[in-house]
Amino acid sequence: MKLAIINGSPRGKKSNSKILTDHFLKGYNSLCPDIVSVNYLVNSKLQEESKNVFRDAETVIIIFPLYTDCMPGIVKEFFEHISECEISRSKKMGFIVQSGFPEAIHSIYVERYLEKFTKRLKCHYLGTIIKGGVEGIQIMPPSMTKKLFGKFEALGKYFAKTSTFSAEIKESLRKPLKMSPLNAFLFDAISKTGLTNFYWNKNLKENRAYHKRFDKPYCVKTSS
Amino acid sequence: MKITILNGDMNQKENDFSVFIEKLAGKLQVNNTVTVYPLHEMNLHYCTGCWSCWWKTPGRCAIEDDAGKVLTSVINADFIIFASPLMAGFTSSALKKMTDRFVGLLHPYIKMKNGECHHLKRYDKYPDFGLILKKEPDTDAEDIEIISDIYDRLAINFHSNKKYIKFTDTTKIEEIVYETCNN
Numbered sequence: 104m105k106l107a108i109i110n111g112s113p114r115g116k117k118s119n120s121k122i123l124t125d126h127f128l129k130g131y132n133s134l135c136p137d138i139v140s141v142n143y144l145v146n147s148k149l150q151e152e153s154k155n156v157f158r159d160a161e162t163v164i165i166i167f168p169l170y171t172d173c174m175p176g177i178v179k180e181f182f183e184h185i186s187e188c189e190i191s192r193s194k195k196m197g198f199i200v201q202s203g204f205p206e207a208i209h210s211i212y213v214e215r216y217l218e219k220f221t222k223r224l225k226c227h228y229l230g231t232i233i234k235g236g237v238e239g240i241q242i243m244p245p246s247m248t249k250k251l252f253g254k255f256e257a258l259g260k261y262f263a264k265t266s267t268f269s270a271e272i273k274e275s276l277r278k279p280l281k282m283s284p285l286n287a288f289l290f291d292a293i294s295k296t297g298l299t300n301f302y303w304n305k306n307l308k309e310n311r312a313y314h315k316r317f318d319k320p321y322c323v324k325t326s327s
Numbered sequence: 328m329k330i331t332i333l334n335g336d337m338n339q340k341e342n343d344f345s346v347f348i349e350k351l352a353g354k355l356q357v358n359n360t361v362t363v364y365p366l367h368e369m370n371l372h373y374c375t376g377c378w379s380c381w382w383k384t385p386g387r388c389a390i391e392d393d394a395g396k397v398l399t400s401v402i403n404a405d406f407i408i409f410a411s412p413l414m415a416g417f418t419s420s421a422l423k424k425m426t427d428r429f430v431g432l433l434h435p436y437i438k439m440k441n442g443e444c445h446h447l448k449r450y451d452k453y454p455d456f457g458l459i460l461k462k463e464p465d466t467d468a469e470d471i472e473i474i475s476d477i478y479d480r481l482a483i484n485f486h487s488n489k490k491y492i493k494f495t496d497t498t499k500i501e502e503i504v505y506e507t508c509n510n
Contacts, residue, residue: 112376113373113374113375113376114375114376114377118376168376170374170423170427170430171423171426171427171429171430171481171484172477172480172481172484173417173423173477173481174423175373175374175423175427176373176374176420176421176423176424176425176426176427177373177420177424179415179417179419179420179423179424180420180424182415182417182420183414183415183419183420186414186415204437204443204444205444206443206444208443209443209480212473212476212477212480213477215473215476216416216417216473216474216477219416219469219470219473220415220416220417223415223416223465281442281443282439282442282443282444284442287439287442290439290444291438291439294436294437294438294439299436299437300435300436300437303381303382303435303436306378306381306382307381307382307385309382310382310383312382312383312384312385315384315385316385316434317385317434317449318385318386318387318449319386319449319450320384320385320386320387321386321387321395321398321399321402321403321432321450322402322403322450323399323403
């Protein structure tokens with residue numbers, strides 16, 4: 104299997120998508136020694152390379168963060184390019200969509216697009232892995248990310264064996280689809296204490312911008 | 328009313344879509360203030376996910392390009408029209424590029440809304456919007472449903488409402504004018 108991974112995060116090599124990819128590949132390469140091409144769409148030169156990589160690979164996984172309820176513009180541009188290329192019908196395509204929202208529900212709409220897009224290209228759809236709650240993994244202590252990274256390694260191992268995503272891990276990663284009423288109530292209650300804003304407040308304070316956090320810079324004041 | 332049209336047509340010289348949008352803008356201008364942004368001709372960059380707009384210069388994007396004037400127009404409008412020929416089954420990357428930049432119009436803080444996490448408002452009001460699209464030869468009902476649902480999700484996060492989805496091949500300009508002005 105000639106596998107290529109295309110990272111569509113606008114943060115490129117500093118992205119959470121890269122971290123998840125690295126763990127997927129750790130698992131994958133523990134069973135399959137093949138060199139997997141990992142390409143980044145973050146600049147136009149790399150977009151060009153990625154098109155060639157996409158064309159030549161037998162199996163492609165595209166990973167990106169959810170941006171305004173869909174794929175980032177940079178990924179959409181890539182989709183427009185590859186939809187104009189001649190593609191081998193035997194190509195397999197899978198996707199990994201990660202987001203900062205804790206629930207998977209935000210990403211299930213773009214999942215439908217991704218499946219339809221793969222069909223439009225007449226490629227074989229391998230499915231979409233959805234994982235929420237990813238923003239912040241770069242500052243979380245290892246104890247908080249161990250389980251997540253372990254699942255991505257297991258996903259990579261399974262992929263090396265079967266060329267498919269494990270249905271069991273896929274289901275596990277997308278939990279919760281929505282918060283339970285109890286968890287939603289608790290989240291709402293905790294948010295009133297400001298605890299859920301910790302990550303944002305920490306960064307606002309580090310940047311001396313906390314006092315400006317409710318600014319409305321694009322609001323045009325109308326004279327009365 | 329103030330209407331902002333984001334035209335995501337990427338082939339404006341050889342495409343009747345932009346002609347349709349120009350005619351629409353002309354009709355809307357009779358009784359409204361209309362601003363049309365031909366996104367593909369503007370100096371617009373992709374959102375880099377730097378979060379400056381959330382934690383360094385709250386609400387303001389760090390990229391110095393034309394997005395600032397578009398964002399100002401969007402957040403002060405009474406109605407937005409997202410206009411785009413469909414490409415690869417969705418609105419164009421030019422339109423998506425601009426929509427991605429909306430993130431700074433919201434606050435990073437999260438609140439529960441209908442049992443889901445969504446971003447808090449940064450501004451007091453957000454404009455409702457309509458979609459004007461041009462179909463591809465292979466566009467089918469499933470594509471339209473997917474697009475419609477994704478923009479409904481955008482509406483939830485944008486504290487807004489999607490008022491209509493119209494297609495240039497089946498809708499008269501007068502109908503869009505009516506629905507835009509009577510939303």
